[in-house]
Amino acid sequence: MTFEPLPLTVLVRTRSRVATPLTRLLDALGIATEPAAGNVTVCVHDEGDEPASEAGASVVLGATDEAFDRARRTVGARNPPLGPPGQGLLPPAGHIATVAAAGATAAARLPALALAAGDRPGPARIDVEHLALHIIMPVVSALSVGVMRSPVRPPSRITYPLGIVPCADGEVGAYQAVPTEWPRFCAMIGREDLVEAYPTVESRRENGAAIWEAAAPWFRSRPVDEVVRIAQDPG
Incomplete structure (x- = not known):
């Protein structure tokens, strides 16, 4: 059985710090970031903004500077620096933005599949504070403690x-x-x-x-x- 790749375009319309890692990740994966004939189009945009008119579905990003600050506090509260000030277990802003970019990429595929099947899905949502709490922290926990099995x-x-x-x-x-x-x-x-x-x-x-x-x-x-x-x- 042969599976054809989904012809997908992800329009990056966020002004947040997620924009750069998201664009780079999409490029590395070979996913188009400009409208293309025959492609299923999903728009990643900031909360409060409207998606691009040519997009059939959207991913809403909760990635304001305030959200990043809350996410950084979430990480820092459970992983205080063990060495010099500012050198905790996780460089928060860059890592959180990268994880958010990966989450947005994955989230874009789900409504894209629905569009390809003829459905009209509602917007997906990625919130950096939720990512910090439910994805980044468990991973950091496993790396900092669990991998040592102690x-x-x-x-x-x-x-x-x-x-x-x-x-x-x-x-x-x-x-x-x-x-x-x-x-x-x-x-x-x-x-x-x-x-x-x-x-x-x-x-x-x-x-x-x-x-x-x-x-x-x-x-x-x-x-x-x-x-x-x-x-x-x-x-």
């Missing part, structure tokens, strides 16, 4: 509870997306006393080893499937 090592200040945790029959990744999940984590492991013992993000960063020491028995006494089921329980 919880936070003292005196590391990387973050708290975060890492690959041994269970009764394997290992599971533990990750908190937002600080408000801290009380739920403590309740899950039956250590509500930790909520008051380490009430701030800063105190939890500084005491990551103690937190893992308190949490380890709960994880080690349960199989992976049970840990995942309990952790995903919305209650």
